[in-house]
Amino acid sequence: MYQILLIDDDYELGELLQEYLAMEGYQLAVCHDGESGLASALTGQYDLVLLDVMLPKMNGFDVLKQLRTESMLPVIMLTARGESVDRVLGLEHGADDYIPKPYHHHELVARIKALFRRIEAGQPKVANAWLQVDELKLHKATRSVKLHDEDVELTGAEFGVLLTLLESAGEVVDKEVLSQSALGRRLSAFDRSIDMHVSNLRKKLGERNDGKAYIKTVRGQGYILVQD
Structure with missing residues (x-):
């Protein structure tokens, strides 16, 4: 059974969702507050965090920024409907996905x-399932990524985008295609989730040896992982 942590100061909502x-x-x-929520998220006993934006204490x-310094635990942000800035900020700070409230x-x-x-789809039965382009390597079974033999910490969504x-x-x-494979859902109108995950990936991967980015935007079509 998957263990989920809800960090939200709405007591009634918490009881209903339970x-x-x-x-x-x-x-x-x-x-019901950010500080206790962060402490619970860092215990390692949960598989997913549902995280509200407006919280007491923190x-x-x-909470997300602090969590991402120590953990890649999947996080779905709960944002106010219409507040696109909140969604962008959440994705920039490492959220895997968001859902607007009320939902x-x-x-x-x-x-x-x-x-x-x-x-689960990213956990194949084959143990040595390596993918590599130049100095960038991804191990599907352990969900690990290395660049120049140094570990690269990615969120679940970022890993899904890079794997695809x-x-x-x-x-x-x-x-x-990236939205379906990385987020498990269709891409809705004005949804910038994939763009933000790609932007975060670019920051973490830096430049190739030739000075170009690993991921190139193809205007009007999508993205391409550059290889020699």
Whole structure:
């Protein structure tokens, strides 16, 4: 059974989600402020965090920034509907996905299931499932990434994007394909999630030996992982 942590100061919502997610086969723990939520997230006992933005003691962005210094635990941000800035900030700070509030419980469960499906899909039976382009290497079984033999820490969504690009190295990959493979959902209108994950990847990977970025934008089409 997957263990999920909800960090949200809405007590009634926490109780409702505990009952609803239990029926879906998930166990939900709840923290009502940022500080206790961060401490719980760092215990290592959870598989996913649902993180609200507006929290007492420490807001959701600060919780996420602190969490990402020590853990790549998957995080879905809960943002106010219409606040696109919150969504962008959440993705920039390392969130795997976001869902605007108020949301229907069915939509939240669909996002959770999609995220877990993506994680499970990235765990093949073959132990030595290496993908490599130049000095960039990705091990599918251990979900590890190395650049010049140095570890690169990626979120689950970033790993999913990079895995898809590596599997099609030298070819253009459509944003819709990246969204389905990395986020487990269709790309909606004005959704910048994939763009933000690619931007974060570029920052972490830096430049190739020839001074070019590893990931190139093909305007109007998608992205391509550059190889010699």
